[in-house]
Amino acid sequence: MIKVEGLTKRYARNVAVDHISFQVEKGQIVGFLGPNGAGKTTTMRMLTCFMPPTDGSAEVAGFDILDNPMEVKKRIGYLPESPPVYPEMEVIEYLNFVGRIKGIPTAGLAKRIDEVMEKCAIADVRRREIGKLSKGYRQRVGLAQAILHNPDVLILDEPTSGLDPHQIMETRDLIRGLSGDHTIILSTHILSEVEATCEHVIIIAKGKLVATDTVANLTSRLHGAEMVSVEVAPRAPGSDGRQFLSQVQQKLEQVAGVSRVLHKESRDSRERFSVESLQGRQIRPELARAVIESGWNLNELRSVGLSLEEIFLQLTAEHKPEEVAAPESAAAPASGGESGEAQ
Amino acid sequence: MNVLTICRKELSSYFRSPIAYGVMFFFALIAGYFFYIATVSFVTQGLRAAMMGQSQPMDVNEWVVRSLLSNIGVIGLFMTPMITMRLFAEEKRTGTIELLITSPLHDYEIILGKWLAALILYGAMLGVSLINLLTLYLYGKPAWKPMLIGYVGLLLQGGCMLALGSFASACTRNQIVACVAGFGINLLLWVVGWVSSLDSTTLTRTVGYLSIVDHIDSFSKGILDTKDAFFFISMIFLGLFLTGRAMESIRWRA
Numbered sequence: 386m387i388k389v390e391g392l393t394k395r396y397a398r399n400v401a402v403d404h405i406s407f408q409v410e411k412g413q414i415v416g417f418l419g420p421n422g423a424g425k426t427t428t429m430r431m432l433t434c435f436m437p438p439t440d441g442s443a444e445v446a447g448f449d450i451l452d453n454p455m456e457v458k459k460r461i462g463y464l465p466e467s468p469p470v471y472p473e474m475e476v477i478e479y480l481n482f483v484g485r486i487k488g489i490p491t492a493g494l495a496k497r498i499d500e501v502m503e504k505c506a507i508a509d510v511r512r513r514e515i516g517k518l519s520k521g522y523r524q525r526v527g528l529a530q531a532i533l534h535n536p537d538v539l540i541l542d543e544p545t546s547g548l549d550p551h552q553i554m555e556t557r558d559l560i561r562g563l564s565g566d567h568t569i570i571l572s573t574h575i576l577s578e579v580e581a582t583c584e585h586v587i588i589i590a591k592g593k594l595v596a597t598d599t600v601a602n603l604t605s606r607l608h609g610a611e612m613v614s615v616e617v618a619p620r621a622p623g624s625d626g627r628q629f630l631s632q633v634q635q636k637l638e639q640v641a642g643v644s645r646v647l648h649k650e651s652r653d654s655r656e657r658f659s660v661e662s663l664q665g666r667q668i669r670p671e672l673a674r675a676v677i678e679s680g681w682n683l684n685e686l687r688s689v690g691l692s693l694e695e696i697f698l699q700l701t702a703e704h705k706p707e708e709v710a711a712p713e714s715a716a717a718p719a720s721g722g723e724s725g726e727a728q
Numbered sequence: 729m730n731v732l733t734i735c736r737k738e739l740s741s742y743f744r745s746p747i748a749y750g751v752m753f754f755f756a757l758i759a760g761y762f763f764y765i766a767t768v769s770f771v772t773q774g775l776r777a778a779m780m781g782q783s784q785p786m787d788v789n790e791w792v793v794r795s796l797l798s799n800i801g802v803i804g805l806f807m808t809p810m811i812t813m814r815l816f817a818e819e820k821r822t823g824t825i826e827l828l829i830t831s832p833l834h835d836y837e838i839i840l841g842k843w844l845a846a847l848i849l850y851g852a853m854l855g856v857s858l859i860n861l862l863t864l865y866l867y868g869k870p871a872w873k874p875m876l877i878g879y880v881g882l883l884l885q886g887g888c889m890l891a892l893g894s895f896a897s898a899c900t901r902n903q904i905v906a907c908v909a910g911f912g913i914n915l916l917l918w919v920v921g922w923v924s925s926l927d928s929t930t931l932t933r934t935v936g937y938l939s940i941v942d943h944i945d946s947f948s949k950g951i952l953d954t955k956d957a958f959f960f961i962s963m964i965f966l967g968l969f970l971t972g973r974a975m976e977s978i979r980w981r982a
Contacts, residue, residue, distance in 0.1 A: 458832040469827035
C-alpha cells in the first residue's frame with residue numbers, strides 16, 4: 386500500500402530524512418517511532434504530498450507522490466500533530482467543508498458525516514464551536530476529518546500527544562477500530578503506544594532508518610530470547626538470607642537453556658530474579674520444576690519480554706541498521722543495501 | 729466548485745470575526761464624512777456661483793461623486809491589508825494550511841477562493857458607501873453610468889490591492905507583519921506615481937505607470953478606459969501569481 390524508496394529531505398544546513406526505505410502492506414497498523422526531531426513529521430509530510438522530497442520516491446496506494454499528487458491526496462487521510470481545525474466553525478460545518486474539499490459527492494455527504502461522527506464519538510458536540518471543545522474532542526474532530534473520505538491510507542502524526550490518559554485510551558481504541566479498512570501509519574515517540582496499538586514498527590533516529598519489523602519479532606530478535614521474572618521464597622522463613630540467595634541463583638543458572646540470571650531485589654526473604662533464556666528456548670517449565678524440586682516456594686513466574694524502551698535505546702545507540710534489518714519481515718526495507726549505504 | 733467552497737468558508741469566517749464589521753464600520757464612518765464634506769462644499773460653491781451670476785449649473789457628478797470615489801480609493805489603501813492579512817498567515821500559524829495542501833485541491837483554487845472572498849467583502853464595504861450616493865437622488869438627478877463605472881474602477885483597484893495583500897499574507901505566519909507589508913506595498917504603488925511629475929524620461933514614465941492611483945482617475949471621471957482596466961487586471965494576475973509562488977515556498981521550506 387505504501388512503498389518508500391530512498392526518501393530524502395535535505396534542508397540548507399541539515400538532512401532531516403536520509404534515504405529511508407520501507408514498505409507497508411494493506412491493512413497494517415504501523416508505528417513510526419523515533420525521538421523528537423528524528424524526521425517523523427517530515428517523512429509524513431512527504432508521504433501526504435505536503436512537501437516534495439529532495440531525493441528518492443514513494444508510492445501511496447499505487448500512485449507516485451511526485452507524478453500523481455492529486456490521486457495520492459484523494460486516497461490519504463492525514464492528521465497533523467495539531468488537528469487542522471478552524472476554531473470558529475461548528476463541528477458539523479467543519480466536516481461539511483472538509484467533505485467538499487476532499488471531493489465527496491454532496492449527495493451522500495450528510496450521511497457520511499453522521500457515520501464518522503458516530504465512529505469518533507463526537508455526535509454530541511456537532512453544533513458546538515470547535516474552539517470551545519476540549520483537547521480530546523478536538524483531536525477526535527481531527528481524526529474524523531482524516532477518515533471522512535474513507536481513505537485507503539491514514540497518516541496520523543502523534544495522535545495522542547497532549548491528551549490525558551483516559552483520552553489516550555479512547556483514541557487508541559478508536560485507531561485500532563479503524564484498522565482493517567485502512568492502512569495506518571502513526572508516529573509517536575512513546576514506545577508503549579506502539580506496543581499498545583501497532584503490529585509493525587519502523588524506527589528512525591536522526592533521519593535514518595534504524596529498524597523495521599513486527600513488534601513481537603523485534604523484541605525477540607534483539608535479545609533473541611525470553612526474559613522471565615521469577616520470585617522465590619524459602620519454605621521455612623528465618624534461614625540465612627544470603628546463603629539462600631546464592632543457592633537459588635546457582636540452581637537457576639543450572640537450568641537447561643538459561644543464559645543469564647540477574648538478581649533484582651530481596652524483600653521479606655523473597656528473592657526476585659530476572660532470567661534470560663538462550664535463543665529460542667522455552668525455559669519457564671524447567672525453571673518452575675527446578676524451584677519446586679529444591680523445596681522452595683515459587684511465588685511468581687512471568688514472561689516479561691524486552692520492553693521497546695530497551696530495544697529502542699539499544700538500537701539508537703548502536704546505529705548499525707544493517708545488522709538489525711530483517712529482510713524476512715513484512716515491513717522490511719525495500720532494499721537492505723540502501724539503508725546500509727545511507728550510513 | 730472548490731473555489732466557491734473555499735470562498736464560502738473564508739466569507740463565513742470573515743463575518744464571524746470582528747474584522748468584517750470593524751472594516752465596514754470605519755469605512756462607512758469615513759466615507760460618510762467625506763461625502764458630507766463633498767456635498768456641503770458643492771452646495772456652498774453652488775450658492776456662491778449663483779450669487780455671482782454664473783448661469784452654468786454645477787455638475788453633481790463632477791463635484792460630489794468623483795471626489796467621493798477617489799477618496800474611497802484612499803480608504804481602500806488602508807482597509808485592504810486588514811482584509812487580507814489573515815488569509816494565509818492565520819492558516820499557516822494554526823496549521824490548517826496542512827489540511828488545504830494535503831487535500832485534493834489545486835493551489836490556484838485555494839488562492840482564487842480566498843481572493844474572491846476578500847473581494848466580496850471589499851465589494852460589500854463599497855456597497856455601504858453607495859447609500860450616501862443614493863441620497864443624492866432625493867435632491868437631484870446625477871448620472872448613474874459614471875457612478876457605476878467609478879465603482880467598477882474601485883473594485884478593480886481593490887482587487888489589485890487585495891491580490892498584493894494576499895501575497896504579503898502568504899509570505900508570513902504573522903498577521904501583523906502581513907498587514908504592515910501589505911500596507912507598505914499599497915503605499916509604495918500609491919506614491920510611485922509622484923516621480924512622473926519630476927521629469928518625463930522613459931524611466932520615470934515606466935515607474936509612474938505602476939501607480940494604482942493614476943489608473944483610477946479615468947474611472948472616477950466615468951470613463952471606461954480599457955488601458956487602465958488592463959493595468960488593474962494584469963496587476964491582479966501578478967499579485968495572485970506571486971501568492972502562488974509564496975504558497976509553493978511554504979512546501980519547500982516548511
